[in-house]
Amino acid sequence: MTQSAADLIAETGGVVTALRNAQAAPTVFPVQPEFTNWRSEQKAWRESVALLDQSHHMTDLFIKGPDALRLLSDLGINNFSNFKPKMAKQFVGVNHEGFLVGDAVLVYLEEELFDLIGWHMVIDWVQFHGEKGDYDVTFERDASSAVRKGDPLQYRFEVQGPNAEKLMEKVSSIPVEKTKFFGMLEFEIEGRRIPAIRHGMAGQPGFEFWGPWADYDLIRNAIIEAGEEFELKLAGSLAYSTANVESAWVPSPLPAIYTGEETEEYLKWLPASRVGSIAGSFASENIEDYYNTPFEIGYGRLIDWDHDFIGKEALKKMSEQPQRKKVSLVWNAEDLSAAQRSLYEEGTPAKYINFPKARYGLYQVDRIEVDGKIVGISHDAGYLTNEQAFVSLATVDEEFTEPGTEVVLVWGESPVSTKPAVEDHRQVQIRATVAPAPYSNFARETYRKNATV
Structure with missing residues (x-):
């Protein structure tokens, strides 16, 4: 039987003691650390273009059903009044007392289907409420490669830097649509229609795009080949881990899940492995x-x-x-x-x-x-x-x-x-x-x- 967060906290004598002395690695990015060196890879997203592999370190929660949007609206502080398919936003959730649980990228894929992508903190919170509440929804969870057995369901790549748009215009057989940050668009690469969002983690122009895992090598190789004339560099996990400091995104503030309304039940539901x-x-x-x-x-x-x-x-x-x-x-x-x-x-x-x-x-x-x-x-x-x-x-x-x-x-x-x-x-x-x-x-x-x- 999987140990719960509540069991771990009781066993170690309190939540602060449990988290202070947790016998876990601080952060795991299961991606090659460097392809050249992290200094040159950091420079690439400022001076040319960098390709970052996001296929392995994030969690995807696919939320499907007629009540999926209502669930997200009940839990998110965001505006959902004009949220429609083929749109994306940064989803933020708080506990009953108003303290931050976490944030993630929310993509409205199609009617009654969403993908919530990022750290597990707010993703866990959403899944818990969806399972215990009166919501007609189902969940499919694709955890990070650090804990998942087997391949991911999807590849996820990001290109960013001043040459990102030129690169995607070259590699895509359809025109690259103009859109704002978090706006959705499509590429066509090697005959595959690929959904994408305008997104740049280091504050530079960029795109994040995804597709079935079986196409990983095909799409990656096409990007690398097209990127040669734009001085594309592959960015490893060392460089990637610093991109948030440049763009001022705080990646993992401690989630407010240990005290307050519903948290006793929540900690019994939450696996101990996700305490951090x-x-x-x-x-x-x-x-x-x-x-x-x-x-x-x-x-x-x-x-x-x-x-x-x-x-x-x-x-x-x-x-x-x-x-x-x-x-x-x-x-x-x-x-x-x-x-x-x-x-x-x-x-x-x-x-x-x-x-x-x-x-x-x-x-x-x-x-x-x-x-x-x-x-x-x-x-x-x-x-x-x-x-x-x-x-x-x-x-x-x-x-x-x-x-x-x-x-x-x-x-x-x-x-x-x-x-x-x-x-x-x-x-x-x-x-x-x-x-x-x-x-x-x-x-x-x-x-x-x-x-x-």
Whole structure:
């Protein structure tokens, strides 16, 4: 019998203890790490075009039935009033108390059929409510290759960069339609009609497209061959893992599923394997201190107050209160170098800072301070070759969001947890400077302006 999340939490003595010491890898991207080197691969989506293989690391939940749209509307904060087949949007769900459960890409494939794609957090939440509620729906789940046995149901590719559109115009035998961010279109490659959405994870022009797994090699080879004249580079999992830092998408804020209405039943339903792990210098025995609001992560703009959904009334009350805001933090080069240099000095070194992505838990939560007072949380950090900077995505109190504000990021755990990715180390302080999110000028000034929801 599969162990439930509730069983795991009871067995380990509490949810924070369970997540702090989870014996799981922080994040698994079951894709080749590098094809050339991650620095050149990062540069490709800024200077030419990159091909990213998304076939393996995400979960697809196919939701089918006459009540599928009603289920999604009941759970999503988004506007569904004009949502029709051949459209896509970023789906965001909250718990009854208004705290963020997670987000995913939602594609309206055809009447009564949807594909919810991304991390499992909000996907689990949707499936649970669909199964327990009064909804005439069915589910087909295609989990990531890290846990699935056998091949995926579909391949999923993304091309992004200034040459992405030229590449797809060459390889597709039908014209490439003009559409905004998350707009849907079609390609025809090697005689296959291929659905696609306009999407660019690093803030660059791009397309995400998919089809049956049997066509994986055929379509991939066609893209690679056509891409030669556009300086196409294959991007491995190391480069891909940093794309969100450039575009300012927080990939895995801790889901608010451990306290509140329905969560006792939900944790009995949820497999223990999907609990995840907490890493970082922020420490509290109260799991609710790790929760986030949609406003903090930048999703306040997606809320449609004209429909009923789980958490609506709580969100209304939240909207009247001061909220932390999402920013980028540029780590001080001297302090970053000092932390790395400690590996070569006597005594206990700082926590190892992995490049290009520094996250060592599924839910990274590092403390941000000003004058010793906690003013925010750093969620995700990595090195951006295109900016020649080490950058975090963070949520901070509004008074500290002005670009140029100096803060301190506390790096490392105390006490040190027993997670496999954590070695004996000491906490260090790293100065950081607040910057806009997205940090990249192109992502902030062009990519975001063309976005639709």
